[in-house]
Amino acid sequence: MKKAIIFFGIVFSWLFSGCYEDKGNYDYIEVNEVTVTVKPEGTYTIYGYLGEELTVAPRLTFQNPSDTLEFDYTWKLDTTVISHERVLKYTHEGVCKIYALDLFVTDRKSGQVYTGSVSLQIDSPYKYGFALLTEKSNGATELHFLRLEKPENSPYYYTPFYNLYSSLYPDDPLGRKPFYIAENFTTPNKGGDELTILQKEGGCVSLNGALLNKEVALEDEFYGGYPEGVYPKLLAFCSSIDVMIGDDGKAYSRYIYPKATQPDGFHLARFMSIPFDFDKANTYIDRIIPAHFWAGLLLMHDKANNRFVAISTNGDPTSGKQCEIQDNSANSDEFVNLTNFGEYSLVWVTTYEDGAYGSGNYRCVFKKGDEFYVQNFTLAKQYSSTNINLSNKGKWRFEGSDKVSDRTVYALQRNGKYMYFAEGKSLYCCEFRNETGGMRQIVYPIHDFDRNVTHLTRDYNGERLLIALEGGKFFIFHSIDQVLGSPDPWAAGNMYESPDDVDLGEIKQVIFKYGNFSNSSGSSAPW
Amino acid sequence: MKRILLILGVLYLFSGCEREHIMTYGNDAYIQFTGKMTDSLEFSFTFYPNKDTIEYPLGVKLVGKPEDREREYKVVVVDDYTTATSKNYILPERCMLEKNEERSELVIKLIKTPDLQTAPVRLTVRLEPTRDFMLGETSHTARIIWINDKISRPDWWNSTIVNSYLGSYSDEKYRLFIEVTGLGYLDSDDTAACRYNALLLKKYLNEKKANDETVYEKDGHTEMTVTVIGG
Numbered sequence: 001m002k003k004a005i006i007f008f009g010i011v012f013s014w015l016f017s018g019c020y021e022d023k024g025n026y027d028y029i030e031v032n033e034v035t036v037t038v039k040p041e042g043t044y045t046i047y048g049y050l051g052e053e054l055t056v057a058p059r060l061t062f063q064n065p066s067d068t069l070e071f072d073y074t075w076k077l078d079t080t081v082i083s084h085e086r087v088l089k090y091t092h093e094g095v096c097k098i099y100a101l102d103l104f105v106t107d108r109k110s111g112q113v114y115t116g117s118v119s120l121q122i123d124s125p126y127k128y129g130f131a132l133l134t135e136k137s138n139g140a141t142e143l144h145f146l147r148l149e150k151p152e153n154s155p156y157y158y159t160p161f162y163n164l165y166s167s168l169y170p171d172d173p174l175g176r177k178p179f180y181i182a183e184n185f186t187t188p189n190k191g192g193d194e195l196t197i198l199q200k201e202g203g204c205v206s207l208n209g210a211l212l213n214k215e216v217a218l219e220d221e222f223y224g225g226y227p228e229g230v231y232p233k234l235l236a237f238c239s240s241i242d243v244m245i246g247d248d249g250k251a252y253s254r255y256i257y258p259k260a261t262q263p264d265g266f267h268l269a270r271f272m273s274i275p276f277d278f279d280k281a282n283t284y285i286d287r288i289i290p291a292h293f294w295a296g297l298l299l300m301h302d303k304a305n306n307r308f309v310a311i312s313t314n315g316d317p318t319s320g321k322q323c324e325i326q327d328n329s330a331n332s333d334e335f336v337n338l339t340n341f342g343e344y345s346l347v348w349v350t351t352y353e354d355g356a357y358g359s360g361n362y363r364c365v366f367k368k369g370d371e372f373y374v375q376n377f378t379l380a381k382q383y384s385s386t387n388i389n390l391s392n393k394g395k396w397r398f399e400g401s402d403k404v405s406d407r408t409v410y411a412l413q414r415n416g417k418y419m420y421f422a423e424g425k426s427l428y429c430c431e432f433r434n435e436t437g438g439m440r441q442i443v444y445p446i447h448d449f450d451r452n453v454t455h456l457t458r459d460y461n462g463e464r465l466l467i468a469l470e471g472g473k474f475f476i477f478h479s480i481d482q483v484l485g486s487p488d489p490w491a492a493g494n495m496y497e498s499p500d501d502v503d504l505g506e507i508k509q510v511i512f513k514y515g516n517f518s519n520s521s522g523s524s525a526p527w
Numbered sequence: 528m529k530r531i532l533l534i535l536g537v538l539y540l541f542s543g544c545e546r547e548h549i550m551t552y553g554n555d556a557y558i559q560f561t562g563k564m565t566d567s568l569e570f571s572f573t574f575y576p577n578k579d580t581i582e583y584p585l586g587v588k589l590v591g592k593p594e595d596r597e598r599e600y601k602v603v604v605v606d607d608y609t610t611a612t613s614k615n616y617i618l619p620e621r622c623m624l625e626k627n628e629e630r631s632e633l634v635i636k637l638i639k640t641p642d643l644q645t646a647p648v649r650l651t652v653r654l655e656p657t658r659d660f661m662l663g664e665t666s667h668t669a670r671i672i673w674i675n676d677k678i679s680r681p682d683w684w685n686s687t688i689v690n691s692y693l694g695s696y697s698d699e700k701y702r703l704f705i706e707v708t709g710l711g712y713l714d715s716d717d718t719a720a721c722r723y724n725a726l727l728l729k730k731y732l733n734e735k736k737a738n739d740e741t742v743y744e745k746d747g748h749t750e751m752t753v754t755v756i757g758g
Contacts, residue, residue, distance in 0.1 A: 223719045241757060255757025257718060270719040274726045276758060277733050311758070320758030 034071070034105050035061040036116030040152075046118050049125040050096055050210070056088040058103050058116055074104040077120065092122045096210050097190070124192070124210035127515035128525070129158060130459065130466050132474070133181040133197060134505035141174040141199050142166055142505050143181075143212065145513070146466075146476075146496075148459065150525060156464070157495070158476060162502045168212055175202020181509050183209070184237035184266065185293060185517035191264050192516055198232050206266070209515065216267055218244075227252060227273040236290045238298050238313035241320050242271070249284030250275035251300070253311070255320050278322055280305055291351040291360030292521045296381040297323055297388060299362065301349070306341045314358060316384045323386045325379065335393045336366050336375055344368045347406065352416045352462075354521055358383060363412055363419070365398060372398040374441075376416075399441035400430050409453060413462030413479060420446070420465060420479070422453035427467060429484060446477070447490040457510040460525060464495070472504035558600045558624070558654055559663025560633075560670050561586030567671035569647075572639045573678045574711035576702065579639045584632040585652070585670055589624060590663045598624045598659035602633055602652050605669065611648035614640055615674060618652070624659075637674055647675035678702055687715040692725035694754040699745050700728075707731045725755035 037059040048054035075083040101120040130146040143165040146158040177200035193209030204218035230246035242254040254271040284304035296314040310323040329335040349364035359380035378392040433440040455468035476496035483493035514520035617636040653669040
């Protein structure tokens with residue numbers, strides 16, 4: 001009997017189990033799968049400017065295109081939800097850095113979540129472009145900025161921010177009588193940049209490169225203040241050494257201690273108020289030629305001794321010491337000795353094409369009598385040695401000699417091919433063609449302006465040239481082969497003219513502001 | 528008998544009420560040094576390279592109340608504990624505590640003599656009572672000063688200073704450093720001060736060399752140099 005009860009118990013349990021309603025996976029919902037793409041084609045980064053609205057339209061591909069409304073959207077910047085709209089419109093007010101931008105697309109029917117990610121780099125709106133230092137009619141210092149923009153599928157252009165400093169900080173004027181501006185960087189890149197403005201009144205001052213607020217007075221960066229009776233005239237920021245040239249023609253240096261011994265950033269070391277000891281006590285510096293950040297040397301013109309001198313600037317044991325330029329050139333008809341110009345005098349000098357680590361390429365214009373000469377050379381500093389090797393020597397009579405004077409202003413394209421020069425109101429270009437028979441120079445006029453040209457400044461790769469005129473006027477010229485080869489280069493290449501109804505003030509100096517050191521050493525834009 | 532005992536008991540109790548004359552600041556004036564006798568002092572002419580005499584101050588303080596009059600205190604040399612000769616010091620003729628003051632400086636003139644370069648000497652001075660002052664705490668009534676003109680490698684001339692600023696140590700370089708900079712001490716963590724003062728010495732050496740007056744180490748043929756980094 002007991003066995004029968006157990007048997008039937010098992011049988012009935014088995015039979016009743018068939019009556020259990022299976023609520024498992026039989027209520028299937030039709031899934032509309034979504035592919036979410038946030039990153040632009042060809043890059044993993046979206047760029048945005050601090051304080052400016054950014055629009056990001058994701059590319060969504062629905063499995064069922066007829067049913068695209070049953071979705072929720074959530075945008076996250078790192079871990080912060082910033083929007084629930086399908087197309088993101090966002091103005092960042094926080095820190096300039098690279099964020100993770102994630103879009104979560106949630107199917108309300110199924111609860112399924114689809115994601116897409118991209119890096120969002122928030123930059124200062126004043127990071128990359130031309131910075132113009134001007135003096136208003138009342139003597140006030142002003143800073144203008146032309147931001148280089150990279151639109152999709154169209155040429156680069158500049159967005160102007162006129163009277164930028166005074167519009168940002170109307171209650172904290174810069175000062176008066178400006179005459180020089182220089183950009184400084186930190187390594188690593190995240191430190192960005194600073195701009196230091198030299199001016200006769202109001203004190204020389206460094207500005208935050210991102211927000212342009214005042215950071216520190218230059219005098220406070222000197223150990224014990226400026227050297228007695230000396231005022232800054234020029235400034236060069238290099239890798240391990242910064243140099244201020246005083247109005248006494250002497251160099252005053254600041255040594256940036258190795259990263260291993262100090263934190264990153266600016267203002268970590270002081271300029272010394274003791275002048276640099278050159279080999280000749282009467283050395284008088286009237287010109288500095290900063291090369292790229294890792295050039296390893298700072299070339300300077302010693303007016304008193306009619307020669308170049310150089311200081312080692314990279315972080316090797318020779319850092320901050322005077323270098324010996326190994327130039328044995330004896331025939332100045334072939335090459336003007338860099339350590340003794342002899343009968344020649346220096347008219348202009350610049351760097352072009354970033355050299356390798358520890359080297360720089362230079363081109364200068366010399367004058368002898370009424371003739372002008374172009375000279376080319378490369379300087380390479382030996383690591384852990386103060387010796388500088390000289391190579392790529394070349395010297396040619398300047399074919400534009402009949403058009404230039406001591407007042408002529410010059411600019412060289414980054415690749416060294418086109419050298420612009422402006423004499424008075426006239427702008428010219430000299431093309432250098434390295435042909436079998438030697439260097440061929442082709443000089444041709446570009447444009448005649450209605451007033452004198454005061455400054456020529458190229459942008460990061462020299463494809464755009466800013467031409468500053470007297471009276472606070474400027475143009476930007478598209479300096480590319482196609483333009484220069486056209487019948488009317490000016491008509492083809494005049495890409496921007498400053499408006500006449502904006503008072504810029506007299507342009508004192510123009511620099512291309514790179515924003516950080518890696519941008520400065522690259523011949524391509526950072527996008 | 529009980530009455531006698533009672534009277535004696537009361538007298539005994541009243542004996543506890545006798546006024547005791549405890550010394551207080553309000554009554555008398557005491558003079559003493561601000562520092563303890565056991566904390567001996569050291570003075571080196573090394574750090575004053577261009578001076579043959581130095582006015583060396585010792586702090587003195589009043590224990591008592593200031594008064595509206597000048598008061599005189601006295602200091603003497605304790606010969607038994609002094610190795611300096613009278614050529615090495617001059618004590619002030621009169622030591623005065625100014626009116627309404629609680630502190631004073633006893634200024635001893637220390638005099639440099641050649642023998643100080645070879646061995647330090649000891650000068651022990653002691654306060655003596657005067658009609659204006661009694662002596663204060665015994666531990667504060669004398670001071671010992673060790674005087675020398677001897678130079679030796681200081682602790683701060685460490686590997687950082689050697690490698691980054693002044694180079695290897697020598698007595699001659701240290702003396703010159705003090706002479707040129709006016710400093711006898713550097714903090715190797717204060718990079719700006721180290722670099723500045725090393726550059727001062729470098730500039731001096733370079734200028735001497737340019738004037739055909741090259742500075743050499745003690746051996747007479749090794750040129751004195753510094754290793755200041757960054758130029």
